[in-house]
Amino acid sequence: MDTANFPAVTVVRGQTDTFLTELVAQGTEYTNTFGSAPWSLPSHASVFTGAYSTKHGAHAGYKHLNEAHITLPEAFQKNGYETVAVSNNTWISEEFGFGRGFQTFQKSWQYVQSDIDLGRIARTEEGTDKLTTLGRELFSGNPLVNLVNAIYGKFVRYHHDDGAKHTNEWIDGWLTDRDDSDPFFLFVNYLEPHLEYRPPEEFAEQFLPAGVSYDEAMDIPQDAWGYIAGTVELSDRDFEILRGLYRAEIAYLDHRIGELKALLEKHNEWEDTIFVVTGDHGENIGDHGLMDHQYCLYDTLLHVPLVIHGGSFTDHGTIDELVQLTDVAPTLLDEVGIKAPEFREQIQGRSFHPDAETEPRERIIAEYMAPQPSMDALEKRVGDLPDEIDQYDRSLRTIRTEEWKLIRGSDGSLELYDVGSDPEESANVADQHPDVVADLQAELDEWVNSFEHAEHDGSVSMRDETKERLEDLGYLQ
Structure with a gap:
């Protein structure tokens, strides 16, 4: 089989619009x-490892x-592909282990690629604190690069979007300059739509x-953690407006x-x-009180979108069989042999x-191994937490068929x-169907015990500038 190029473009779940409608008509929609997890890091790890x-x-x-697992880009690179990521x-x-196998890794939040993120300082510090911190960090690494990135983060990038425009500009330049004799694997992570929702006004x-005017919509609080903790109130009308912004993004x-x-x-x-x-996860906008x-x-x-166009996936229409993001890697490898x-x-x-000789899935499994943010991180952000927040201090696993879905927590x-x-x-119907609960629990237990679990020595640390950038995006640490 002839080799092919693979731009794996990651978007988040939502309404399908004009271009994707066209793509579905010409390709295959699943x-x-x-997903196998409800947030970015573990979900992407499953896409990259198939686990x-x-x-x-x-x-x-x-x-x-960690390096115990081979990644999909490593598999492509070993087979003659140019491997490129834009995140x-x-x-x-x-920093979180996703660079392996990529010959080029472009971080769109930096104008010049660097380990130092002064753009974060420009966004999060105020007054003399900003000047003091900027002066201290400016001379870490390459001072000129750091200054350029700080200016870019403060005055340029966030005035347009969450990076999609700049990402496409970079890809255009890369396609212009690349040696087109080799096939490529291109992975793109777009951040839109992601809290905070701030689409261009015309959208x-x-x-x-x-x-509802654009200015009125942008005044609606988008503090997810304050809402969950009960310190921020949002009405049904507010959520209707936020869903409009989400669809616009x-x-x-x-x-x-x-x-x-x-x-x-x-x-x-x-x-x-x-x-x-495809998408790594969806979004709650008032759904389930979250x-x-x-x-x-x-x-x-x-539940995420998945549309594939080209090669063996041309003109297959809509397929409603169960699929997981863990299945994408072996599928792409099969396509290129x-x-x-x-x-x-x-x-x-x-x-x-x-052309795969595999039976359709009868179930999907997903995991939420620990709360993110933790209760301690949430409390630092919003203050004292109401007692009902304790229900979120748990891990979760789910097993889902086309008919039933069981969610089991570590709290019982x-x-x-x-x-x-x-x-x-x-409607939770666990009490009405004890036999179904028992069968799904047994199947979930069998799955959990069927493979070797990851073991970790020590803890993971991250640079202060990375932690603060994540918090700037709403990920409390």
């Missing part, structure tokens, strides 16, 4: 795709993808409720992904490219390639949903 959190070990309790999310960076106007990103396709066409790469659009993408394993966070036996040995997913909690008739997961 409408029942689920679940318990096996790959990257989660809130250990925030690093807009601090979690998806070399927001298409989705906001009647009579999706529409804006749809525009940018369409622009990426146009770049591939411009550089004569589109016809030879397998183009994958905001953001933490503390639960409901489908609002796990890469064997990668060591990598495939660690994979817990299964190929859904049209059990939730069962008849997702066939209750897709909103609004």
